Amino acid sequence: MKKTSLITCAFVLLTTACTTPTAPLNTKAPRYPYIGLEKTAPEPTDFNFATNRRNISLELPEEAQEELPLFDHAIEYCKAAQSFWEKGDMDGALSSLDEAYGLILKVDTGNDPLLLQQKEDLRFTISRRILEIYTSRTTTTSFTRNAIPITINQQVQREIDIFTKKDRRFFAESLKRSGQYRPMMVKKLQEAGLPVELSWLPLVESGFKVKALSSARALGLWQFVPSTGYMYGLKRTTFVDERLDPEKSTDAAIAYLDRLHKLFGDWSTVLAAYNCGEGRVLKIIRRQNLNYLDNFWDLYSRLPSETARYVPKFIATIHIVNNLEKYGFHTVTPNTPPTFDTVTVKKQVKLADVAKAIGAPYATLKRLNPELRYGILPKESYSLRVPVGKSKATLTAMSSLRVSLPPQRAFVYHKVRPGDTLSTLAKRYGTSVKAISRANGLSNRHVIVAGKKIKIPQRGYTTKGYYANTAIPNAKRPTRHVVRKGESLWLIARKYGTTPTALKETNRLSSNTLTVGQVIKLPSPASPKARRAKKSVYYVKRGDNPFTIATKHNISVARLLDLNNLTSGSTIYPGQRLYID
Secondary structure (H helix, E strand, O other), X not given: OOHHHHHHHHHHXXXXXXOOOXXXXXXXXXXXXXXXXXXXXXXXXXXXXHHOOOOOOOOXXXXXXXXXXXXXXXXXXXXXXXXXXXXXXXXXXXXXXXXXXXXXXXXXXXXXXHHHXXXXXXHHHHHHHHHHHHHHOOEOOOOOEOOOOOOOOHHHHHHHHHHHOOOHHHHHHHHHHHOOOHHHHHHHHHHHOOXXXXXXXXXXXHOOOOOOEOOOXXXXXXXXXXXXXXXXXXXXXXXXXXXXXXXXXXXXXXXXXXXXXXXXXXXXXXHHHHHHOHHHHHHHHHOOOOOEEOOHHHHHHHOOHHHHHXXXXXXXXXXXXXXXXXXXOOOOOOOOOOOOEEEEEOOOOEHHHHHHHHOXXXXXXXXXXXXXXXXXXXXXXXXXXXXXXXXXXXXXXXXXXXXXXXXXXXXXXXXXXXXXXXXXXXXXXXXXXXXXXXXXXXXXXOOOOOOOEEEEEOOOOOOOOOOOOOOOOHHHOOOEEEOOOOOOHHHHXXXXXXXXXXXXXXXXXXXXXXXXXXXXXXXXXXXXXXXXXXXXXXXXXXOOOHHXXXXXXXXXXXXXXXXXXXXXXOOOOOOOEEEEO
């Protein structure tokens, strides 16, 4: 029989089997085709084909097997696949197609364009058939996708040992915190048709700490970085960061996981992509020798070390929570989910003022609304969570509450100069190496590069060459200032006890950009007595320090020191009167 006739037979054989009956749901999954072959990705796998490959015997004479060209061998495997399929043997059918695909890839078409086209057509047809069989038996009658496979191998066992021994306390505390959020997560996952086991992913991501922050600036229960959070609808403004909202971040995580699943089809690979990014996983997949591959464990050795541990950690978590008594965690009592009412408000007020007005603990309101970055409600419409029964009181109180100023900036930017180090910058700005490192995601030993801009937590600075926190006394105050290299409106305003806005208005500036040598007019200040008359008074309590006081009143430390003619080295004492914005 000619090659073209054989290939035509194979096409007929494969395409006539495209309408597949509902397959048994307890069969195990094969490899899935390389994602570049089809736009529609396969459904999830729960089978490691690499360790379960079947030995297919076609019962051909040994001489014939040696003489048959690769095309003929591949077609015989296709016939065997159809036979297995008709008998309901899913693994046999998929294993045969797997062998056929590998043989087709080995065919040398030379310079024969017709043979090349036939090779590609057959390769595509086989991959399509694999997808059809695979998809038909990985969806239940209710269209709920299969649960995540639990494979206890050496890597997973190592993570089980760590969680139950070295990190036992972390696991127990995370398990306890999970009770606050998992009921909500499970409900949302069920509604989306995703495995409910994914509700345990935050244990690996954040330990179920709603304000967990990673060195990569990933934040919240589901650890979204700002860019990915934005892609999935999580807002980040001056007032709110929705990565901290348990419900909204869960919705975003479900949307992201669902998209990854449609792309990769294998839940373990999906989790790897969730951790290190889909782009990195796709690069690894594209480097494979074959155009399709097995699941996560075939990628394991090629993944970043953190991700290579990430999936085993998650599987270990699922195994442990399914066997709590075996590992001694059955005595841990999960926290109960919070109960609350939701009211829609539209006024920029302090959360602390709301708490006081409705007679609720401030800590309770903060816990119910963790996405509020500085404890100030935005002026736009906002859904505020309040204790049950406090809705009416909240709406009544809003009209009488004083409008709050927007939050003060928590840091300034510094352009690194030759000779700068984290230590010298920390001393210059009156902060710490740890604080600067944390703000920029650096290690304490990190070398900073001249010319780069880094964030400096705003806590005041007094070192020679930089301006003190205290404004220049009025008697000595000049009316103009010549801009020097490295100065900004913010630095000049701090030096003269005014604000960047006042400087811009006085000089009719349209932007914050200044040039060296530019002459800036300084606004006339009000007397200290007049300025202080507009401020609130706070009496220092035992245990207070400038940072805790400034944080409590949503102003910067520098502003607090400036209002009270203090420096970063000044001592405050219980009973001392301080002025607050």
